[in-house]
Amino acid sequence: MIPFTLQKVLTEAEAIAAAGQGGRYIAGxxxxxxLMREEVERPEKLVDINALPIKHIRAEGGDLVIGALARMSEVAAHPETQRLQPLIAETLVEGASPQLRNVASIGGNLLQRCRCPFFRMLDAGCNKRAPGTGCSAIEGLNGGHAILGTSDQCAATHPSDLAVALIALDATMRVTGPGYERSFPVDELFRLPGTTPHLEHTLRPGELIAEIRVPGGPHARRARYLKVRDRSSYEFAVVSAAAALHVEGGIVRDARIACGGVGTRPWRMRAVERALIGKAPDRAAFEAAARQATEGVKPLSGNHYKVELLPRTIVRALEMAGEVA
Amino acid sequence: MPEETSHIPPAAAAFPPVSRREVLQATAGAVALAALPGGAADSAAAAEAGAAAGHSLRITVNGHAHELAIDPRQSILDVLRERLNLTGTKKGCNQGACGACTILLNGQRVNACLTLAAMHDGAEITTIEGVAQGEALHPLQAAFIEHDGFQCGYCTGGQIMSGLGCIAEGHAGSPAEIKAWMSGNICRCGAYPGIVAAIAQANKAVRS
Structure with missing residues (x-):
């Protein structure tokens, strides 16, 4: 590990000032x-933000509001999460081992780096780790990689399960910068790789994630997450789907679907959602709608199977959501 | 304990006994430091640099208070093993995937390898060495023996610490639940049926 200095801060203003002097935030x-131990990440200065008072979890109106430093385990177990947004709890429990969930923060979960093996391999080309060195996955081992949102420079998937749920649920986030605050949809946090795969998010230098807000609605209770993976627990998604349904009078009034494991960022499936509105929530409708998910996919040599697995995962997630009483 | 203490040849009898661990540590440290700028040399180098870096750490481990000067690169795992000689907490993968380093940090199970010790000043830590009451095993330790919850034993300390967390969190209600909530602990010998049975039994004992 490259030597670094560690500064503990007590206020957001102090944190942002320290970040302005080249500091890198650390929570969990x-x-x-x-990644620092692997020397993939080489910060010279860490800013320990764990003392900041942004650990809250509460209901505001029908919204679930989560401080960025709340731990994954705390948010998943919180009664307001389970009451208002069980989908959030489900993605958090599926998202890491219990030991990691006790430590990892919500803000850090959204900003976690990719799990492409070449990203961690210092002697392999990786445009995300070292721009201009090429992508070892596109012509190499790419069975776990993305089929949506890729470029010729990067095909790494985004690993967060929570982000898939937040995007499906139209969550917003509040960030603090030097002398200002701003809020925007979580959907706008994530970039596509394009020609700059090393730039993964839209935060400006020094900005600190303060809070996530998940709006409620009639879809929120009937919502499930299906995570297909190589073993049944504690593994990243091969393909995952978050599905939320509002059914009234036997007809789908609203549908929210987002997927993980298939995109270079968490992927909202708006065409699938549109195809479900006004239909009876049955398997035939789910299958017909799920076919929309693969529009525009670009499979690589090793991940053609995801083109079939993606719609099947969506269908099963919709069935699971439909089974919620 | 032949595997713990080296034989002392007569000519060297004047020197104090050297443990296997000290020999390995000294040898590995010297080789790694000579060969590599970072990586394997990290913990040894960080231990050496501890006093110079001057981060002061006060922690309570198994009820004993310690005050140490540490390098910010040192994990709690390295502090436990290399500064406090508590080697029951194992360094398996050193990347948060295997669970062999599981401890209770302020009452919660965590991977000690992924924690920077300098970020946990004032922490209360329980390691596997602090689970038994003197010679009396904790019910979970006794259950691991009763159910053959191990073969080689390398993961066992982490399994037991994680099992304590699993029971305390209320997630040991069924074999399926135990399996899901123990997923952060890998056993390459495949002692999982015994581990699950031991946790189920201890859960009943603790709750009755």
Missing amino acids: GTTLID
């Missing part, structure tokens, strides 16, 4: 410490 550190 479960991704960052690992």
